[in-house]
Amino acid sequence: MNYRHYTATDFVTDPFFRSWILEQESSAAAFWENWVKENPDRQEELDEARALLYVLAEKELSIGAEELDRRVTDVLAHISGQAQRTEARMRPAFYRYFTVAASICVVAGIGWLGYLYMETKPGKLREAGIVQESSDGYIVRFNETKKPVTILLDDSSVVTLEPQSELTFPQKFAPERREVHLKGEAFFQISHNPERPFLVKTKELVTRVLGTSFTVRSFEKDRNASVSVKTGRVSVYSKRDEPVSGAAEKVIGVVLKPNQRALFDKRESRLVKVIVDVPLKVTEIPAASLVFDEAPVKNVFKTLEKAYGIELFFNEELLSDCQLTANLSGLPMYEQLDLICRIIHAKYEVVDGQVIIHGEGCKAD
Template sequence: MKNYSQYQPDDFVQDPYFRKWALGELPPDDRFWTTWQATHPEQYEVLEQAKTLVIALRIESPTFDPQETESAIQQILAKTEISRHIPFYRLRWLQIAATILLISGLGYAFWLNREEAAISQTSLVQRASDQPREEFNSSTVPKTVRLADGSTVVLEPASRLRILAGFGDTKREVQLAGEAFFEVAKNPEKPFLVYTGNVVTKVLGTSFRIKAYDTDANVSVAVRTGKVTVFKQKDQPESRASLSDEIILTPNQQAVFVKADERLVKTLVEKPVIVSKLPALQSFDFTETPIPQVFGALEKAYGVKMVFDPDLLKDCNLTGALTSGTFYEKLTLVCETIQARYEIVDGQVVIYGKGCK
């Protein structure tokens, strides 16, 4: 069965079953779409847009009534004024040719209607892109929203996404209230901007999560892949694109906008994930391995910068496996082994130790 819950207006328009419902051509006892619409209130606006398009672009299929067709053929033959002088078998071939000519003409007219409808639909879609579009997740499960540029947004419950007018013309702009995970299609010529209150997130093509609920809670932007720029938006509307306190984030880093004093803080995400697999020779199984190499393996696997004094820790070694546990658990275990400690500073891990001499 088709997953209609993921459909956008253009998907519904191309569905024959939906078109019949929109045009009132289904049997009275077929209540599938009426029931589906009632049980999917979050898709109400999408369905209404699709129904409007179907009705506006309605194309009548060519019908060929046998009597009308025969009459048209006889009129064509009569105009030749030679049918009575033609042998029967040749007359039959002429009738067939006339039929082909008639149907071809009707088919061509139908094709022209479809082409005009396609142009009209393109025009309607173009005009629709000039209007803002809003998506609200009123359900209790995440909702996937597909954008015109190929990007996807997984909208969490009670969250709202507004696609601004002119999306994709020179840049791609959206507004978010709530929480969502973005996977942005790469397009260096058209930056993707997410506005969340006083915070603007700018990307070219990457994946990240934003939490920006309309409460006193802080706004956070966490990066999964790629690179993201986060900055504060100035109060003046005309300064919309200006930068202030710009922060560049890489995988497993996040920016937190502290509403109390309106400042951006760069840190690490709560649960860093592995972004690059290590070669077999550089796995998390260590045997008398110098600590600088251990930190190097963690840095490469998680993409998190590790800051330490290699000369001070060069005599420290580690024997053991770090194949299980979170990033912070692995880091804590290593530091306890060499009697060191760590801090998260500006999205990096800073190691403080006395060495192992």
């Protein structure tokens, strides 16, 4: 598929694009993140499509593909008129997405006045998460609902704020960096921008990224604070190691890849790297490729490395005679490792976000 000349409307109605934005499907994420790097001049269309999809999802509009295409076309035409009228007034960038939301409601039949009433009636601001808008341009959103709340930031990054969590962010990010503050838990999908690093700060940790998706959890009542990566890479370091204002940012901390997590023990002030509880595939492997018949175990381990993006270390010479006959399809990663190790009489442990296999080898028949 050639996406080079796609418009925002085309992206919104494309199932593969929607699987990336709304379903966070790993293979779609890998494709689109690479596509964005190769086509940076199409970023505006992607951002517009992303905003439209999130607003549609937030409003829970259940419509077919043809109807979605018609509505999006109408919305974009409406936005174009709104954007021309607001550009001269130098509105913040997020105002465009407020216009998107309102426009979709107009097309959906809710009406502009109805939209304004829904979003400003008593109690709605707290429910939606807008607790305070300060004079220095910062917004604080607290999620008091029982379900996640979606927040679209100035740079088109998307934050899914979990219940009982609070996010503080500027209406417009600074030119040199993007910074938000979190209390609680949130999932971040960061718009790629190598020139403007994105920082998520909690009471204990600082997470620094360029463009990726990850979860940060830091509740006051929890013993541990954590950062888990879904796509891309992030650097995590203790708040006490944060460079002073104006100093060069040389702190690297713990570098995380997909399916890795940084755990910070608040009592011991110790930061360690582990693997997430339920690793997800970063590369789709056909089910048939996970059915092995007298396969060299080194080939099995390499297949799992490719599937989960996690390094597996083992003594290749010692295990050279080990073969595996097993069906690993449909099993979570840890159950796959358990089954392999039982068959070849080995053990494994997780050290620094990696898997180390210990075995004495297999006797050749």
